[in-house]
Amino acid sequence: MSQHPDPRHAERDDEEVTPVVAESVDDDAVESNRRLYTGWQWLLFAAIAIAYSSFHLISLNLYPMETWSFRIVHICGALILGYGLYAGTRFADEGHARSPAWLGWLSYALLIPAGYALYQVFMMQSAMNDGAMRIAPEIEAFHYGYPLMLATAAAIVLSWSFRQYRHRLSPADLVLMVCAVASAGYLLVMFNSPLRASTGTPFAPMGISYAAIAGAALILELTRRVAGLALVIIASIFLIYVFAGPYLPGFLGYPGLSVGRFFSQVYTDAGVLGPTTAVSSTYIILFIIFAAFLQASKVGDYFVNFAFAAAGRARGGPAKVSIFASGLMGMINGTSAGNVVSTGSLTIPLMKKVGYPGRSAGAIEAAASTGGQIMPPIMGAGAFIMAEVTGIPYTEIAVAALIPAILYFLSIYCMVDFEAARKGMRGMRKDEIPLFSKLVKQVYLFAPIIILIAALFMGYSVIRAGTLATASAAVVSWISPYKMGPRAILKALQLAGTMAIQIIAVCACAGLIVGVIALTGVGARFSSLLLGLAGVSQLLALFFAMCISILLGMGMPTTAAYAVAASVVAPGLIEIGIQPLVAHFFVFYFAVVSAITPPVALASYAAAGISGDNAMGTSVASFKIGLAAFIVPFMFFYSPAMLMEGSWLQILRVGVTATLGIVLLSATVQSWFFGPVKQWQRLVMLVGALCMIYGGIVTDVAGLAIGAALLLMQRGRHGGGTPSTATSS
Structure with a gap:
């Protein structure tokens, strides 16, 4: 992006200014532990990624596989790609000493037990095909299970300290790739035989447990590499609970499960192969390919440039661009922090140029990117x-x-607008932004998303609609400057395979937690706790559910955060009489906003890294800007019409009054309406906002009266709304 003078001093018409044009939003961000191959290794992993994406497109649309087999292959492919592309530690060519040679030889030695376990899978398959009813336990243990678990555990530990060059695959990760195939191969053999019915019983082959233990360890380690420690720690706590639960007091105690019984069932549709993997192997992978x-x-x-052209000239222009661009991009890409990195690298520096402090710029981007996860129709999966x-x-x-998403983005927009008015900020000049007249000629680039929405509401399945939208993206490119030929299509499939690794690992890891909740019954006991709180106060029960949802979501991507919270919290809310749709939306919203909730706010931390401000300060500021997201879920409970539940008249009334309430709430937070707001007026304004947000007829009338009185008072005193001089913050 070309440099141009500071907009605050660029007021002369004759000053040469280069328009801001987004050119790198679509570039694939490279993580610090991601390998960058060259030569034949690059070709090999590119081919694996393309084959992985193509496998899903073919299986979902043309030749469907048996469900469990499909999900096992889905996870196994992600493990192979993940261990091939992501290292377990930092690289030696980044200032760290290279690991001693003996670590490499020790890692290569682990290929012997890993390869032997894989060989035994083929032998067992042959025996089952020849009519064997089951495999002898000593063969499963000594010839498959023990070698596999030894190789997996040792290779994981070695990978933590094995520093190699960024363009090479470490031998420890090669061992883990073989272990992934051996684990998945055994499960495929057993789950396609009558022994599948024995899972979770004393008659289940111990080989299933061995494969599941190795598979669970591989999932946890890959999750650590691609998503950090937060989810791994939570999953480990749940796994420890399986065996520590019988010794715990109170509602946490339960009779207990043996190692064999638990692990023979956790890698089925009760856990890892359950709802989270069902979604990641169908809808999520399909929309990753679409993205x-x-x-x-x-x-x-184009999305970002269109946002600049549409909103760049408004006061505080880049901040409003951030809202529109991050909403569009975040809806598709499924991760708040990832969206901050892609759009924030452009919008945050520009916000700082027009006068926003680094903290405010980062907070606005974080809040807007998080909102993309609640924006229909995709909602970040x-x-x-x-x-x-x-x-x-x-x-x-x-x-x-729809209505909750509109309220959230309206709230951020008002927060931004009022802050810009309070500080006397200007927008970007006409010569600083792309020409709208040129961009509107390429409005056909919105066609894939329009086709997706139209196909969904015409009754097509999500898979068929997603496939049509993906195909339309390639077709539409032929009338754009970036035509997609065979090479570009292969590159897109390769990119999809790489992009999918994180979300698949996260969903599989969340599946472990879901499995623990289902098999130990801790979710039901949590429901009874919420039921007891509801007997005292439903509001208290909802507040407790909010805290647990945010706590479970901290440091986790949206999909995993919601999947875990939906298993723990949502059943309890339904138990106390809340409609399922309302209960799940309540949990979903708080799982999403955990990305901007201190002290662990991933989206805010990512934004602080770009803005150069303090991470904790940015997370507090983004919490303030996204405040509406912490109030809207309570509106679901008191006004189900917010979720389109009720007559059109009820929906219209609640939508209008909630909108006005959100505007008043934003004015309260920013201490600006049509001019500066005094402290007593802020208090009255807050009361009016809460009255309209509550949604009752009496409270709506009271809120409207307060809002009208404040409006007349402000208009009479200030007459307009744009201050003549900047007011200090």
Whole structure:
């Protein structure tokens, strides 16, 4: 991006200014522990990624596989790609000493037990095909289970200290790739035989448990590499609870499960192969491929440039651009922090140029990027998990999400606008932004998203609609400057395979937690606790559910955060009489906003890294800007019409009054309405905002009266709304 003078001093018409043009929004961000191969290794992993993406497209649309087998291959492919592309520690060519040679030889030695376990899988398959009813326990233990678990555990430990060069695959990770195939191969053999029915019983082959233990360890380690320690720690606590639970007091205690019984069942549709993997192997992978095709055709750049052209000239322009661009991009990419990195690298520096402090710029980007996760129709893949868990049709969930999403983004917009007015900020000049007249000629680039929405509401399945939208992205590119030929399509498939690793690992790891909750019954005991609190106060029960949802979501990507919270909290809310749709939306919202909730706020931390401000300060500021997201879920409970539940008159009344309430709430936070707001007026304004947000007829009338009185008072005193001089913050 070309440099241009500081907009605050660039007031002369004759000053030469280069327009801001987004050119790198669609570039694939490279993580610090990601390998960058060259030569034949690059070709090999590119081919694996392309084959992985193509496998899903073919299986979902043309030749479907048996469900469990499909999900096992889905996870195994992600493990192979993940261990091939992501290192377990920092690279030697980044200032760290290279590991001694003996670590490499020790790692290569582990290929012997890993390869032997894989060989035994083929032998067992042959025996089962020849009519064997089951495999002898000593063969499963000594010839398969023990070698596999030894190789897996040792290779994971070695990978933590094995420093190699960024363009090479470490031998420890090669061992882990073989172990992933050996674990998945055994499960495929057993789950496609009559022994599948024995899972969770004393008659289940111990080999299933051995494969599941190795598989669980591989999932946890890959999750650590691609998503950090937060989810791994939470999953480990749940796994420890399985065996520590019988010794715990109170409602946490339960009779207990043996190692064999638990692990023979946790790698089935009761856990790892359950709802989270069901969604990641169908809807999420499909929309990742869709997003990759949009990136390959540079639609992301167009979205951001369109946002600049549409909103850049408004006061505080780059901040409003951030809202629109991050909402569009975040809806598709499914991670708040990832969206901050892609759009924030452009919008945050520009916000600082027009006068926003670094903290405010980062906070606005973090709050807007987080909002993309609640924006229909895609909702960062959260809507698909909700549909899978609740059984409510996807289209109904997307429609229900509309008013809350509008309220959230309206709140951020008002926060930004009032702060810009209070500080006397200007927008960007006409010559600083792309020409709208040129961009509007390429409005056809929105066609893939329009086709997706239209196909969904015409009754097509999500898979068929997603496939159509993906194909349309390639077709539309042919009338754009970035035509997608065979090479670009292969690149998009390769990018999709790489992008999918994190979310698949996270969903599989969340599946472990879901399995623990289902098999130990801790979710039911939590429900009884909420039921007891509701007997005292429903509001207290909701507040407790909010805290648990945020706590479970801290440091986790949206999909995993919601999947875990939906298993623990949502059943309890339904138990106390809340409608399933309302309960799940309540949990979903708080799982999403955990990304901007101190002290562990991933989206805010990512934004602070770009803005150069303090991470904790940025997270507090983003919490303030996203305040509406902490109030809107309570509106679901008191006014189900917010989720399109009720008559059109009720929905219209609640929507209008809640909108006015959100505007008043934003004015309260920013201490500005049509001019500066005194402290007593802020207090009255807060009361009026809460009255309208509550949604009752009496409270709506009271809130409207307060709002009208304040409006007349402000208009009479200030007459306009844009201050003549900047007011200090």
